Amino acid sequence: MIDDSRPIYVQIAERIENDIIEGGLLEESQVPSTNQFASFYQINPATAGKGVNLLVDQGILYKKRGVGMFVATGAREKLIKKRRELFFEQYVVSMIHEAEKLGITREELTKMIQKGDKIDE
Amino acid sequence: MNKVIEVNHLTKSYGHHTVVHDVNFSLEAGKIYGLLGRNGAGKTTVMKMITAQLFPTSGEIKVFGENLYENRSVLNQVCFIKESQKYPDIFRIADVLDLCSSFFPNWDREYADSLIEDFRLPVKRRIKKLSRGMLSSVGIVVGLASRAPLTIFDEPYLGLDAVARSIFYDRLLEDYGTHPRTIILSTHLIDEVSKMLEHVLVIDDGRLMINEEAEAIRRRAFSVAGPSKKVDAFTVGRETLSREAIGGMAQAIVMGDLNSKTRSQAKELGLEINPVSMQQLIIHLTNHNSQRKAAINQ
Amino acid sequence: MNPVLKMHMKYKLIWMILPWTTLLFSFAVNLLIAVLVNDKGGLYTGGVASIFIFMFVAGITIPIQTFPFSLGLSVRRKDYFLGMMAVSLIVSAISAAILSIFSFIESDLTGGWGYKIHFFSLLNAFNTNIIWQFGIFFILLTHMCLSGFIIYSIYQRFGRSGMLWLFVLLVLLLTVLSLLFTYFQWWIPIFQWIAHHPNLLVLWILLASCIYAALSYLLLRKAAV
CATH class of the missing domain: 1.10.10.10 (Winged helix-like DNA-binding domain superfamily/Winged helix DNA-binding domain)
Incomplete structure (x- = not known):
């Protein structure tokens, strides 16, 4: 709600x-x-x-x-475009910040994204 | 004139005891107002004076631009449902509704009947034999079905469970949508009603403390949490309502708008930022132990 | 119709049904006793007083319930007052009419219901005219109702302490008056005067009723709920 x-x-x-x-x-x-x-x-x-x-x-x-x-x-097209622009700031940047705090390397992060992609399927 | 209520320098004293201190405000037509504050803060006294059920010690009140006292054409436009509303013991619910149809010119009998069904009220039962919750429901039915251009609900739901309260909110918003009017909701259940309010008045200790848009009140404060030292570093030079610490962690409620600058500052310090609900904010503002109160009182 | 009058219609029980049931029951008991003991010596009974007491009680108790209710639901104080006046006059007129008709039946048509009973026809001692009797009953009934109403009005305006002061003052006044009457030996002359001038006494009562009504209005205009 x-x-x-x-x-x-x-x-x-x-x-x-x-x-x-x-x-x-x-x-x-x-x-x-x-x-x-x-x-x-x-x-x-x-x-x-x-x-x-x-x-x-x-x-x-x-x-x-x-x-x-x-x-x-x-x-719909307009909104998707706007959300894509926001996606980087809202999700990617904060993910990288959190990863740095926990000492997760870039390679590990990339692997995780690939793994998450498979879970979704 | 678009002002439904205008209150100027309203004061009420009993002997040396002043319960309402120099209150000033005006309400516009067609909005849902919240009159909030602790029990005994003076909310009911103010509403009783607005509806001429109680006489002010000094000050001026105009309702629909006129003096309401003994003014039938204005009284007809006002419906005030108070927690302590008296109904004659021997009346059945049906009798009360029947009389309301002659008290209020906009009374909608069909709508009243549908509300009676929603609240499952036994219309044949005498007032004397009703539970506290049923009595509250009768008040709600009267308040809604009167369709008075100024409708005031003062703690209308004593004894009502969450389901019945939710029915009340639903019906209120529905009917307000189709029959716009000015509504004042006075309550201490702030969380439940805060999202329905457009404008909020907070009365504390007989004084009007806050009078602003609900959306603006939500942006008046936020909370920060994190390591104590970092929280302290953040709150330096900021108006802080409260600070609680546990172990090495602290949480503080800070006054001010949460703009991108403060947000990034908190982020740099690694602090977690959370919103403060209207209820939390008002509790802190009206908590008489809070030393900050005087500073915030504008 | 004045909504306040409509509200009083819901009090038929207290305004009419209860007083008349009580009165007729009391009458039936008196009649039964007269029949049983076969007393034709002219029984005088004060049973009719109950209806006057009921008017007094109604004048106090009905406003206790209806005034705060009405004001709470946006009724003007003046309209409440007018409604209360209307109902007290209407009820008094109806009851006075029934009382005087019964009095006429009792004294003129049935010879005290066959047993020389004086239950309704107490006023015959002064005047047997039915219209006159109706007038007296009407004035006395409204007086009782308005006496109750002024007491309620003082209570609503000044609360419990107001009630207390009222009773203290009343007791003082009555004590002083009765002492004066006894000291100057006015009791017998006053009763003789009343017996010879019943109409004047009733006019004084009527005046008192008007004063009560005016005071009640002024008090209720300043009453909070």
């Missing part, structure tokens, strides 16, 4: 992003209403609206007057 780590509206926006990336919300399909988000997560509707508007500003969602919010065409 929603936690206190970051602003709630940011977390709402991220959840919608994840849903689009994972294919739960298809392009040109309707997004749940602000009130539905508010009831589901037990958060203030204004906060949910702020999260949705964040994505509208980025062109991920768009508003159809009197109907509701829809996922824009090309939204």
